Amino acid sequence: QVQLVESxxxxxxxxxxxxxxxxxxxxxxxxxxxxxxxxxxxxxxxxVAIIWASDGSTDYARSVKGRFTIxxxxxKKTVYLQMNSLKAEDTATYYCAAVAAGNVFSRDAYKYxxxxxxxxxxx
Numbered sequence: 001q002v003q004l005v006e007s008x009x010x011x012x013x014x015x016x017x018x019x020x021x022x023x024x025x026x027x028x029x030x031x032x033x034x035x036x037x038x039x040x041x042x043x044x045x046x047x048v049a050i051i052w053a054s055d056g057s058t059d060y061a062r063s064v065k066g067r068f069t070i071x072x073x074x075x076k077k078t079v080y081l082q083m084n085s086l087k088a089e090d091t092a093t094y095y096c097a098a099v100a101a102g103n104v105f106s107r108d109a110y111k112y113x114x115x116x117x118x119x120x121x122x123x
Contacts, residue, residue: 002026002112004096009117016121017084022096022114024077031098034079036070037107038092038119045095047105049081059105064090088123 008020024031035050049060049070058070069082079096094117097110 002028002098004098004112004114006094006096006114006117009094009119011120011122012086014087014121014123016086017082018086018119020081020083020094020096020117020119022079022081024079024098024112028077028098028112030074031112033098033100033104034072035097035100035104035110036079036081037095037097038090039095039116040092045107047107048094050104051079083119086119086121088121091119091121093118 003025004022006020006022008018010018012018031053033050033052036048037045038048039045047061048064049068051058051070051072060068067085072079096114099111100109102109
């Protein structure tokens with residue numbers, strides 16, 4: 001059974017930083033791509049950042065580019081999201097996702113999901 005477990009969420013003031021972690025376990029093999037998504041109540045789940053396992057290449061949503069950094073430790077099957085210069089609009093539940101087919105920026109492409117971790121940024 002595959003599990004993705006996120007951690008690192010919490011409450012922070014605007015301008016602050018948080019680092020999210022996502023550890024994969026079980027028979028997941030080597031995910032081709034991993035991503036971070038976020039969702040607020042009554043909103044769609046949107047892609048924040050993705051990273052390819054093969055070469056570590058990354059891509060980001062325009063709203064977080066320059067502030068967030070996604071990275072991975074393949075040996076530990078862990079992906080990170082370093083979030084700096086946080087804004088109130090970054091408040092959301094953040095989800096880790098792994099193994100995608102198709103449009104890697106779409107939630108529909110991913111096979112495995114974590115349970116989510118809440119990030120709250122106060123202004």
